Structure formats: C-alpha cells, structure tokens
Amino acid sequence: MNDSYAIVTGASSGIGLEFARLFAADGINLVLVARDKAGLDIIGKELAAHGVLVTVYAADLSDIEQVKATHAFISEQKIKVQYLINCAGFGNYGEFIKTSWAKEQSMIQLNITALTYLTKVYAQEFSKAGSGHIVNVASTAAFLPGPLMAVYYATKAYVLHFSEGVATELKGSGVKVLALCPGPTVSKFQEVAAQTESKLIKGRKLPGSAEVAKFGYKAMMQGRVVAVHGAGNRRNLHVLKLLPRHIVRTMSYRAQSRSQQ
Numbered sequence: 001m002n003d004s005y006a007i008v009t010g011a012s013s014g015i016g017l018e019f020a021r022l023f024a025a026d027g028i029n030l031v032l033v034a035r036d037k038a039g040l041d042i043i044g045k046e047l048a049a050h051g052v053l054v055t056v057y058a059a060d061l062s063d064i065e066q067v068k069a070t071h072a073f074i075s076e077q078k079i080k081v082q083y084l085i086n087c088a089g090f091g092n093y094g095e096f097i098k099t100s101w102a103k104e105q106s107m108i109q110l111n112i113t114a115l116t117y118l119t120k121v122y123a124q125e126f127s128k129a130g131s132g133h134i135v136n137v138a139s140t141a142a143f144l145p146g147p148l149m150a151v152y153y154a155t156k157a158y159v160l161h162f163s164e165g166v167a168t169e170l171k172g173s174g175v176k177v178l179a180l181c182p183g184p185t186v187s188k189f190q191e192v193a194a195q196t197e198s199k200l201i202k203g204r205k206l207p208g209s210a211e212v213a214k215f216g217y218k219a220m221m222q223g224r225v226v227a228v229h230g231a232g233n234r235r236n237l238h239v240l241k242l243l244p245r246h247i248v249r250t251m252s253y254r255a256q257s258r259s260q261q
C-alpha cells in the first residue's frame with residue numbers, strides 16, 4: 001500500500017464505484033463520496049479488503065456548501081490526495097418545457113458547479129505539489145446538442161470544454177486533467193434520468209460501467225486530455241464533425257426519441 005489517496009465522487013454506484021475498485025486493486029487509498037452513506041459503508045468494507053485505507057463521506061454535492069464541507073473534511077485528514085475523480089452526475093429525459101426545474105437546477109449544480117469547485121481546489125493543491133490527476137466524467141453527449149436531454153448535454157459540453165481549458169493551462173505543471181467521455185453505459189443513470197424508453201437505450205446492448213472505468217483509468221494514467229470510450233462512439237463523433245449542425249441536431253433528436261418497440 002502506498003500513502004496516496006484518490007477521491008471518487010459518485011462512488012456509490014456505476015462508473016464511480018468501478019473507478020474506486022480499480023484504485024483499491026492498485027493499493028491506492030480512497031475517499032468515497034456520494035449521498036448514500038449506508039451504500040458507501042458497504043463498498044468501503046469491500047474495498048478495504050484490498051489492504052487500502054477507505055474513508056467514507058456522505059454529501060449532497062448539488063449543494064455548494066456541502067461541496068466546500070467535503071473539501072474541508074478531506075483537508076483536515078492531512079492525507080496526500082493524488083487523484084480526483086469527479087464522477088457524480090445525473091441526467092433528465094423529457095421535453096424542456098415539461099421537465100422539472102428543481103431537478104435541472106440540481107443537475108447544473110452537481111454536474112457543473114461541484115465539479116468546477118473541486119477541480120479548482122485540487123488543481124491548486126496538485127500544482128503546488130507538482131503532480132496529480134483529475135478525471136472529469138463528461139460524456140459523448142458533450143459533443144452535440146441533445147434534444148430531449150437538452151440541459152444534460154449542455155452540462156457535459158461544459159465539462160468537456162472546461163476540462164480541456166484547464167488541462168491546457170496546466171500543461172508542464174505535472175497536473176493532468178482528463179475529460180472522460182463514455183457513451184450510454186449500464187448503470188443507474190438511465191433509471192435516474194427516466195431515459196429507459198429512449199431509442200438510444202431501449203433494446204441496445206450497452207457496455208458495462210467496469211469496462212468504461214477501466215478505459216478511463218488507463219487514459220488517466222497515460223495523461224490523456226480527452227478520451228472517448230468505444231470505437232463505435234469515436235467513429236460516430238468523427239462523422240458528426242463533418243456534418244452541418246442542423247443535421248446533427250435533427251439526428252440527435254431522432255436518436256433520443258421514444259422507442260416504439
């Protein structure tokens with residue numbers, strides 16, 4: 001076991017949980033953050049079996065005061081944080097004029113504000129130390145407009161552009177920032193987003209969270225800036241770049257519409 005720690009937000013489920021498993025298997029200690037304290041405690045026990053130290057911190061990161069309290073709590077532990085995985089996030093499916101503002105506000109606060117705050121404080125700490133890795137989980141949704149999930153796609157466009165901007169500023173500092181861009185992946189995401197009836201999801205065989213986390217972990221260790229998971233996703237995004245935007249948004253709308261199956 002070494003003395004470095006990874007902070008994983010969204011560690012109670014899906015891609016974040018699988019990132020945490022990879023760190024534990026590599027002997028890196030963990031701070032696990034999400035709202036589900038009981039779930040995190042169970043995961044913490046599982047991961048501690050690898051011989052690593054695991055700290056659990058329950059917080060609602062859509063509340064900036066709890067985000068600041070999370071950072072303050074971790075700072076008080078006087079531990080050497082070397083990795084920050086900003087994975088907590090969610091989406092919401094439906095026509096924008098009908099969807100809940102409360103859910104969207106919470107999404108913006110979690111997907112954008114919390115991620116930006118944690119990136120700032122740890123980028124500052126890592127640049128003083130001369131090393132560290134930050135992974136911001138974006139999405140293939142970051143590359144195009146997303147009718148029926150308009151707010152979610154826009155939050156992920158922010159994550160991608162923000163991460164690339166900061167990564168470029170920090171080039172040569174020893175601090176690496178990665179925007180990880182998964183496509184649709186098996187996790188609780190679709191249920192939370194009420195997206196299960198979308199053509200993008202229904203009846204399709206999706207990659208698992210473990211496969212996506214493994215890909216992201218490797219990309220992080222390689223010091224990459226943007227990593228899109230899946231050859232099919234990379235090919236589709238390449239084709240989209242060649243098309244006029246009005247065609248891209250129409251295709252995106254069709255792809256996201258409700259399945260008739």
Ligand SMILES: NC(=O)c1ccc[n+]([C@@H]2O[C@H](COP(=O)([O-])OP(=O)(O)OC[C@H]3O[C@@H](n4cnc5c(N)ncnc54)[C@H](OP(=O)(O)O)[C@@H]3O)[C@@H](O)[C@H]2O)c1
Pocket residue numbers: 009010011012013014015016033034035036037039059060061062087088089090091110137138139140181182183184185186187188189190192209
């Ligand atoms: N699955 C996909 O298709 C897909 C595709 C592209 C990108 N992504 C992105 O991947 C990331 C992880 O999602 P996932 O697929 O692993 O979904 P997931 O299984 O639903 O996991 C989401 C995680 O975020 C945490 N979370 C949600 N709201 C929170 C809050 N207010 N405060 C703190 N933690 C919160 C959840 O824990 P609690 O509920 O315990 O708080 C959970 O650990 C997200 O950023 C998502 O946008 C997912």
